Amino acid sequence: MKQRLKLLAILAIALIVPAAVSAAIVLTAKPSTPIQHIVIIVQENQTFNHFFGAFPGLLAGFGINSTECMPNVKGKPCVAPFNGDSESALVQATGLSHSWQAAHLAYNGGRMNGFVTDQPKKANASDSMSYFTGVTLPDYWDLASHFGLDANFFSSSMSYSYPNHIFLVAGQAQSACATGQCKPVLDLTFETIVTPMNALNVTWGYFAGNWKDSKDCVALTQTTGYWNVLPAFPAVQQGSTCHDIQNLPDFRNDISKGYLPQVSWVTPMTNESDHPGCGSDPNVGACSKAEAPLPSGQLYVSNIIDSIENNPTLYQSTAIFLTWDDFGGYYDPVVPDQIDAYGLGLRVPLIVMSPYVIQGIGYGPLSGGYGPTHQQDFTAILRTIEDNWGLPSFDTLTSRDSTVGDLLWMFNFGQTPIPPLILPSNVLATYPPSSCTVCSFSSSSTPYTSPHGLVLPQANDSTLCSPVDAEGDPCD
Numbered sequence: 001m002k003q004r005l006k007l008l009a010i011l012a013i014a015l016i017v018p019a020a021v022s023a024a025i026v027l028t029a030k031p032s033t034p035i036q037h038i039v040i041i042v043q044e045n046q047t048f049n050h051f052f053g054a055f056p057g058l059l060a061g062f063g064i065n066s067t068e069c070m071p072n073v074k075g076k077p078c079v080a081p082f083n084g085d086s087e088s089a090l091v092q093a094t095g096l097s098h099s100w101q102a103a104h105l106a107y108n109g110g111r112m113n114g115f116v117t118d119q120p121k122k123a124n125a126s127d128s129m130s131y132f133t134g135v136t137l138p139d140y141w142d143l144a145s146h147f148g149l150d151a152n153f154f155s156s157s158m159s160y161s162y163p164n165h166i167f168l169v170a171g172q173a174q175s176a177c178a179t180g181q182c183k184p185v186l187d188l189t190f191e192t193i194v195t196p197m198n199a200l201n202v203t204w205g206y207f208a209g210n211w212k213d214s215k216d217c218v219a220l221t222q223t224t225g226y227w228n229v230l231p232a233f234p235a236v237q238q239g240s241t242c243h244d245i246q247n248l249p250d251f252r253n254d255i256s257k258g259y260l261p262q263v264s265w266v267t268p269m270t271n272e273s274d275h276p277g278c279g280s281d282p283n284v285g286a287c288s289k290a291e292a293p294l295p296s297g298q299l300y301v302s303n304i305i306d307s308i309e310n311n312p313t314l315y316q317s318t319a320i321f322l323t324w325d326d327f328g329g330y331y332d333p334v335v336p337d338q339i340d341a342y343g344l345g346l347r348v349p350l351i352v353m354s355p356y357v358i359q360g361i362g363y364g365p366l367s368g369g370y371g372p373t374h375q376q377d378f379t380a381i382l383r384t385i386e387d388n389w390g391l392p393s394f395d396t397l398t399s400r401d402s403t404v405g406d407l408l409w410m411f412n413f414g415q416t417p418i419p420p421l422i423l424p425s426n427v428l429a430t431y432p433p434s435s436c437t438v439c440s441f442s443s444s445s446t447p448y449t450s451p452h453g454l455v456l457p458q459a460n461d462s463t464l465c466s467p468v469d470a471e472g473d474p475c476d
Contacts, residue, residue, distance in 0.1 A: 029200035029389040034356060034413055036317040037260040038388070039308070040381055041301060042168065042227070042267050044161065044275035044292070045098060045328030048151065048347040053131045053332075054083070055144065057361055062151045062334060070116045070129050070331065079116050081331075084130030093290040094124040095277030096329025100159040100181045103327060103345065107158060107336070115331040128331045132294075134431025139298035139423055140351065141431040142439065143305070143322070146421040148357040148410050152364040154336050155326050155345030156377040156400070162226040164325045164345065164378065168265065169193060169206075169230055171379040172398040178341035184223035188233045193382050196391040198241055203261040205244050206230045207251035209269035217242035227267045227325070255307045260314055263385055272300035276328055295428055302423040305353060309420030316417065320353040321381055321407070337370045340399070344370070344377050352410050355417030368405025380404045 053064040069078035084091045096102075097119055105118035106128075119125035134141035156167035162184055163177035170192045176182040197204055208228040215231070217238055224231050230245055231237040237245065244261070251266060268274075274297035278289065301322060309315045327346035336344035364374030377400070384406040385391065423429045424438040433439055 029202050029391065031262075031388050032390065033388055033408065033411070034317060035319045035354070035388055035411075037262055037264070037314065037319070038381075038385060039260065039264045039266065039304075039318060039320045040168070041304060041320065041322045042165070042265065043297060043301065043322070043324045044227075044268070044273040045326055046274060046276075046324040046348065047327045047330040047332040048153070048334075048349045049332040050131055050328070050330035051137060051140065051324075051349050052144065052149065052151070053081070054133050055141065055149065055361070058151060059361075059363065062363070064131055065333060068333070071113055072116050072126075073120065079126045079129045081129050081131055083133065084127070085133055085135045088132060088136040088294060089290060091124075091127050091130050092276050092292070092294055093278055094122075094127060095275075096122055096124070096128055098160050098327055098329040100177075102329060103158045103160075106327075106329075106331075107346070110335045110338075112331075112333060112335055115329075119329065128329055130330070136294060137298065138429045138431040138436075139302045140349075142421065142423065142429050142433045142436065143302070143353060144349075144351050145431070146359070146433055147351060147353040147418065148359060149361050150350035150352065150364070150376075150407075150410065151361050152334070152369075152373070152375055153323070153348060153350040153380075154343070154375055154377045155348050156343055156379060157326075158336070158343040158345040159326065160226070161325045162229070163342065165227055165229045165267070166232075167342075167400075168325075168378045168381070170233075170398075171382050171401045173342060184226060184229070184232065186220050186223055186232050186234075188229075189235070192230070192233055192236060193385060193391070194230070194233075194236050194239075194241070197263065197385070197389070198239075200389065200391060202263060202385075202389050202391070203244075204241070204263040204265075205246055205251065205254070205261040206265045207246050207248055208265075208267045209248055209273075211245065211247040213247060213250070216245055227273075230265075251304075252307065255304075255311070255314070258311055258313065260308070260318065262389070266304065268297070268300060272296050274324065298428060299426070302429070303425055306422050306425065309422055315420055316355055318354065319357070319411075322349075322351040322353070323378070323381075324348045337373060337375050339370050344375060352407065354411065355419075356411045356413050356415060357418065358410055358412050358415075359418065362410055365405050365409040368409070370404060376404050376407070380407050384408060 064081050069080045072078050102118045106115045108114040115128040116125045155164050157163040163173040163182060166173040211228060220231055271292050273292045275292040278291055305320060308318055332347045334347045364376055369376045379400040383401040383404055387406045419441045422440045429436045429439050
């Protein structure tokens, strides 16, 4: 609060001094750490347990428990965790319900035992108990091995993608998202982190798949989907930095020129998003081809990271946070603290990449986080931005980022910097990194170009998704 009042006082002084003098006054925040750039890559719909429950070295209770068996519908046997590597394409293709209702039924008052019974209309309900290994996810497992993996990190809202993406920029969501399935809107008025960043000239970019730059800085007439939420704030979409809402080619172009904003959010094209399901396929229950194949998502993510690592100046000054926005219907055993009406939601992976990240698995700050479990959520990323650049506190708007603590506990700025891990640009790596003959620890990779290019949304474009699928579940 004191920081906020101090900033307002400085701004007031700047307004009353003569124009010639005030023109020379530029408020610029300096980072408190060697991190000069934060990149937030947000993928889709996977729990920690589904992607990393079998990751070696996890403490008991944070990974796969082969002795548990999830209750099933009446007359059917319970479902034990099973390795889904041999049928990963089918598991990824069929998808599961992951609505607000499905999440709360799965959570079941903290019993964490409704992950199969909350899928009554899904023939593949048992897929909730599947998990993958480095066979299916070699790029993600290599990155987690080489850098840092947070095993105690959660989505912000026990719901689907939309409210969680709002939390990723604002630390809160509209009240309708706390009590049920909320719909995208175009008139959000509460503050985002963009406001204090703009006040202190902290540069930012919101790079969204399918965004058309000609929409910058104009009043929108239709929503932009479940993932691209920042334009839903008119104060941002039509504000002084509205051109900082951009698309993925803009992001790649910036990096190719050796530039990154101080803070970047990166959301994917649908077909590179890791989102389970067949999308518009009318036979979704029997579909065998995923709309977002896991190899495509890994290559997309790995090549973004490679492009930063291949520039030594960017690499040594950047922290990359890779996470997934909601649980996707998959099981996770760790009970999320219910700190308010929104959640926390189910546990999701967080991989942190930086020369200064502490390698290995982390379980939250020794002090901080929510309660004695030290759980953190997406607002911890906002708190990291606030603390790194000395932004005003959000405590007048939400208690989330004022209490969650930042993610700087995952860093050691005195350690010998970790060299970059360059993954192959057009094929998957192999896990572990020591087995990857096509990986390297030097800047030698070819910059990535998406094979899909920029696909602009049309009214009937399946990549936009209809509001719900055949089971009444939101496609995102």
